[in-house]
Amino acid sequence: MTKSELDKYKGVLENKQAELARVVRNRDGIAIEKSPDHLDEVQHATERELAIRNLDRDSNLLRSVRGALHRIEDGSFGVCLHCDEDISPKRLAAVPFAPFCIQCQELADRSQSSVGDNADEWFLNAA
Numbered sequence: 775m776t777k778s779e780l781d782k783y784k785g786v787l788e789n790k791q792a793e794l795a796r797v798v799r800n801r802d803g804i805a806i807e808k809s810p811d812h813l814d815e816v817q818h819a820t821e822r823e824l825a826i827r828n829l830d831r832d833s834n835l836l837r838s839v840r841g842a843l844h845r846i847e848d849g850s851f852g853v854c855l856h857c858d859e860d861i862s863p864k865r866l867a868a869v870p871f872a873p874f875c876i877q878c879q880e881l882a883d884r885s886q887s888s889v890g891d892n893a894d895e896w897f898l899n900a901a
């Protein structure tokens with residue numbers, strides 16, 4: 775990958791990182807909002823649950839974006855973390871923070887879908 779390509783991805787990722795960091799910070803306020811009214815409380819609980827799910831997703835995304843920026847720094851950007859093959863330029867253009875090539879990502883999605891649900895449940899119970 776050329777220096778100018780890397781710079782382009784770096785710019786895209788830095789923008790994404792700033793945007794996600796802002797969203798995650800703002801959601802913190804919503805997630806802890808409390809109301810004395812019981813009906814409101816139920817409504818808020820639902821909203822809070824939704825906010826936590828979104829927050830969880832955005833936090834994960836933010837982590838991926840940061841990881842990609844880190845890989846730009848250490849020179850491993852664009853290489854699949856799992857199989858060490860180059861990630862296709864087409865995939866990077868669509869998902870610049872992708873840590874895996876499309877084959878490994880599909881494998882990970884399939885094997886992690888149940889784990890992901892459990893982790894989510896654990897997260898909600900812990901909250």
Ligand SMILES: [Zn+2]
Binds near residue numbers: 856858859874878879
């Ligand atoms: Zn791979």
